Amino acid sequence: MGGDADGGREVDGVLDAVGPRLRALRRERGITLAGLAAATGVSESILSRLESGRRRATLELLLPLARTYDVPLDDLVGAPRTGDPRIHLKPIRRFGMVFVPLSRRPGGMHAFKMIIPARPEPLEPTPQTHEGYEWVYALSGRLRLVIGERDLTLPSGEAAEFDTSLPHWLGSADAGAVELLILFGPHGMRAHVRAGP
Secondary structure, eight states: OHHHHHHHHHHHHHTTTTHHHHHHHHHHHHHHHHHHHHHSOOOOHHHHHHHHHHSOOOOHHHHHHHHHHTHHHHHHHHHOOOOOGGOOOOOOEEETTTEEEOOOOOOSEEEEEEEOOOOOSSOOOOBBSSEEEEEEEEEEEEEEEEEEEEEEEEETTTTEETTTSSSSEEESSSSEEEEEEEEEESSSSOOOOOOOO
16 A cells, blocks of 8 residues: 555656756757747647646647657656666667667667678678668778768778768678667758867
């Protein structure tokens, strides 16, 4: 019986913290209540009451906010993480390669670790196109990257970025195993690289 009461208090605590978290996130993004209302379709008065704690957070209110802010619902409400975080890193096998998702964020940039297994001999490139922008970094091995008419070899430690609407193909330059990191922006979002002293 006491366990249920403790669980109820924990949920209440999470829900009570939603309003201040939403207000801080909106201010951090530089969005007005009017702008947020226009983006989400939720009235300005409801958003104001939600942020001040006078309105209880519901799924119907939180989903459009999560979409607008481009954050997972768990992050929006500050829900505690459960279980082993490595469980989310379930490998995906496609085209004879292994992709390990490194991010869970809906929309926006996606990060993957990609493993190209060793083969008896190199594969012939089969370039594909799709909407988006990709940034790749060779962790180990020698990556062959074909982009349009360009045929590049990236040894470990080198990176490249390209528009995925151009015909492109990734593979091993010498039939050996290759590991790389990929950042993918689905709608032409580029990785912003800033360097300075």
